[in-house]
Amino acid sequence: MSNAAPLTAIMPIKSWAAGKSRLHADPETRRMLAQAISQDTFDAVAACPLVGRILVVTGDEHVAAYVLGARVTVVDEPGPSEDGLAAAIDAGVAWCASNAAGKPLVVIPADLPALTPQVLAETLTQAFAHPFAFVPDASGLGTTLLVATEPALLLHHYGEGSAQRHIDAGAFPLPHADPRARRDVDTLGELREAMDLGAGSRTREALAGCFSTP
Helix, strand or coil: CHHHCCEEEEEECCCCCCCCCCCCCCHHHHHHHHHHHHHHHHHHHHCCCCEEEEEEEECCHHHHHHHCCCCEEEEECCCCCCCHHHHHHHHHHHHHHHHCCCCCEEECCCCCCCCCHHHHHHHHHHHCCCCEEEEECCCCCCEEEEEECCHHHCCCCCCCCHHHHHHHCCCEECCCCCHHHCCCCCCHHHHHHHHHHCCCHHHHHHHHHHCCCC
16 A cells, blocks of 8 residues: 555535535535534544545535645635536546646545545555546445546546446446445435444434434
8 A cells, every 4th residue: 555655535525505405305404414424524534544635625614614634635616517526526636636646546525424544544455456446335336435546547427327437437346345435425314324334423413413313
C-alpha cells in the first residue's frame, strides 16, 4: 500500500437540506438523517490512516464548516447541471490532476454510515492491487467506492447500473469487499440495513431522535 500514499479522498457532499429525497417525506427529518449519515461517513474517512487528504466538493456552508480541518480542502460545488454528482466528481478529479498528478485517489460517496476507518483501509488495500477498481453497492448493480492509482485512470459512471458501466470502463470489481463499504443509503429500509451493520453514532442518535423504535 506504500504506493498509495498520500491518498486523496474525494467526497461530494450535497446540501443536507436538499439531499436524500427518498429517505423521508418530512424535510426536517430528512435533513437530520442526511446530515448524520454524511458526518459519520466523513469521520470514518478522516480517521483512516491511508487517507492523506480529503477533498470535499460542496456548495453548502454548513457542510464546509463541519469538515474544516488541516487535511481537508473544500472545492466549490459546480453550478447546476444535468448530473450534479458527475460535475462534483469532475471538479474533484480536476483538482487532483492539478495538485496531485500521478497520485492515487478514491471517490467516496457520503452515504456510507456503517463505514469504519479500518474497513476503509482494508478496502483500499484490496483496491490498490489494481490500477482502477470499484466497490459494488449492496445490490451489486451500483457503485460505492471508486479507486484509481492516478487521476487520469479514474473514469466515473455513477448512477443506475453503474457497476456494469465501471466494468466496461476497465475498473476491477471488488464484490467481496466488507458489507459496511457497500451499504449506501438512499431509503429508510437501506438505513435500517446500515444500522444492522453498525452505523456510526451520529446516525444512530439521529434515527433514535426521529423514530420511537430505531
